[in-house]
Amino acid sequence: MFEQLQERLRQTFDRLRGRGKLTPDDIKKALREVRIALLDADVHFAVARDFVAQLEPKLLGEDVMSSLTPGQTVVKHVHDALRALLGGDVQPLRLRGKAPHAVLLLGLQGAGKTTFAAKLALRMKQEQHWPLLVACDLKRPAAIEQLAVLGERIGVPVQRPETSDPVRAARAGMDRARRDGQDIVLIDTAGRQEVDQELMAELQAIHRAIDPAATILVLDAMTGQAALGTAEAFARDVGVDGVVLSKVDGDARGGAALSVRAATGKPILFASTGERPEQLEPFSPDRMAQRILGMGDVMGLIERAQAHTEGVDAREMEQRLFKGQVTLDDLMAQLQTVRKMGSVREILGMIPGVGRKVKEQNVDEKQIGRNLAVLQSMTRQERRDPRLLDASRRRRIAKGSGTSVADVNRMLRQFEEMRRMAKAMKGMRGKMPQMPPLERR
Amino acid sequence: MIWDRWRKGLERTRNALGSRLRGLGRGAEREEVLDAVEEALLLADCGLKVAADVRRALERRAPEDMPQAFAEAMMRIAGPQEPLRWAEDGLTVWLLVGVNGAGKTTTAGKLAMMAKAMGKSVVIAAADTYRAAATAQIAVWAERAGAEIVRGAERQDPASVAYQAIERGKAKGAGLVLVDTAGRLHNRQGLLDELGKIARATARALPGAPHEVLLVVDGATGQNAVAQAQGFMGAAPLTGICVTKLDGAAKGGSLLAVREALSLPVKLVGLGEGIEDLVVFSPEEYVQAMAPNWAEIGGR
Ligand SMILES: Nc1nc2c(ncn2[C@@H]2O[C@H](COP(=O)(O)OP(=O)(O)OP(=O)(O)O)[C@@H](O)[C@H]2O)c(=O)[nH]1
């Protein structure tokens, strides 16, 4: 419905061009666009209004008024202000007091508390802690079972409640940690609406009973205007030390992040980015600012790619590429990297607005799998020197990989293409050539 | 009447708007009133377009006509009440789809209860074979509602679970098969494809199925609801929406934006975690509850 802010601002300023210097009135028009973009990204009404009011004096400054590209300059100011409001730098989780440290998780129903409990436990374990998961959701059917399954999956013990009282269940978890020596106790509570006073009182009782080292609010990134009131209520009634934004792997713009910051003033600690326990990332104000502006999570993509190319000696590969010496081994490594990064469509889907287009283009995931199977059915020698691949070898490979000779040929053609591109880039400085475009179905 | 509970919840919006308007005092400028109405709609997650459309509808109206104009404009957007679709005769199949944590499983339990109360025999397909303990969760609901459950093994193809459940429903002459699916985000094409496959499997098991494909949306969802509806629509032919968790502070206005963008009607409203906390959506009640307290506005 609404294009990227940058594009809209460009249009706004385009209309004003040719009239010489920008006037304060033009800036007002730009501010209106900013406000619309914020509201469309689900930033709370009052937060958006205050944000724009605070931005105005900055935009009236000389650099915007005299800029040749005022649209870009405004976006830069907006981005910087958003980033600052979101907390500036990445914030770590801090635990008060001495072990065992209780971490209390709160939030609405379905927010992602139980999943996050497992994620944090896994992370703690990897950081040489000894966590204990405590099931205190005695309300939602099979909530205990859910946590038990997740605990088993990540190899972290789970304390099952022996009572129907969540306060006693939480206390029992603390007792067990003291007895068994776990240093982190993660308390998974039942989801609740902040308007439900009885359940909010229950949460206060749990809080009093365990005196947590940190209390974390889990909030769905798709939340709209209600995010502000929800965060305010949990902070007021129970106290919140930090926030986790969940389902960030979706394509919501995530304006709720801004509302929560405004409501609590507490840092957003993590972004939960999938259903699996390892899908947790430190929250990056920079990236979230870009996302709210509709600029896409470009940094996130780059980081994911980097994380998965570790192990492949990228520099060596690059050098061979520039010398035009790529081999099928390199292609295999590249395809495996793509595989490990997750589905291509999934990755492209992280960019707002791109998701749907990708769908139309129908990136062929199966093709990657087929190509990999073909490559894996070759001998090392064949991968080093594809000239060896005569008709009978191709038939053997097709059979071994469960594909057809046509699939083998198609893969080899793509490889030739890649090699040609590499040769063309010989001597040039710059980026590694990419795989030729994936074939459409 | 459970609607009363909901109206009480929505009272909060009305009061918020009421006091905003009261602040303006009698004889307030038309612009101020329009601003206040627009603000209230934005705060209810209706989105920029719906808020602007309603504002435009009020713009040229005399103050005494405004309540009427507001109700008309909102009703135009909310559309008429649309009933749940049943098979002409024999077995009916409803599919529940939506993003993670929206309330699909709970709604399946509530719908099973509703159908049982109508004297129908119900089979539930536990077609979420992915999430931890999902089957155990829906089994509890099936038991509460007195419905039969057909389970798949962990990681079993959900389409085959749905198929089996319909076969079972046919064999025992059941009235309704409810298919509870795993939560999935609408930007995951692979998962949407899987959903398409589930829908096709139900059609193969029973011509004419699924009779309803209900998108379950958390009532606190913001403008992303539109993207959700678009995404799921591409995977399976959605027939309606169930908005959940309207017992909370959220107003579910984003579903009006969905209705405007895709003409997809809200059919059900979830109002709590109890098995009876489900009502048929009434556009009139909803619009009435969203209306400001006009008596407070100046000029009347
Ligand atoms: N307050 C309230 N809570 C609800 C409502 N509907 C569902 N819930 C709660 O929301 C949470 C998620 O509900 P589920 O039914 O498990 O949602 P789901 O869509 O099946 O979730 P996944 O299968 O995990 O994607 C649970 O804690 C439910 O008890 C409602 O109308 N009001």
Ligand SMILES: Nc1nc2c(ncn2[C@@H]2O[C@H](COP(=O)(O)OP(=O)(O)O)[C@@H](O)[C@H]2O)c(=O)[nH]1
């Ligand atoms: N895609 C995605 N799904 C998530 C994420 N976090 C949780 N979920 C899913 O959302 C649903 C609700 O999560 P759960 O942890 O049970 O929420 P709780 O009710 O707050 O404990 C489950 O289906 C989870 O698998 C996330 O970051 N991304």
Ligand SMILES: [Mg+2]
């Ligand atoms: Mg939970």
Ligand SMILES: [Mg+2]
């Ligand atoms: Mg479910």
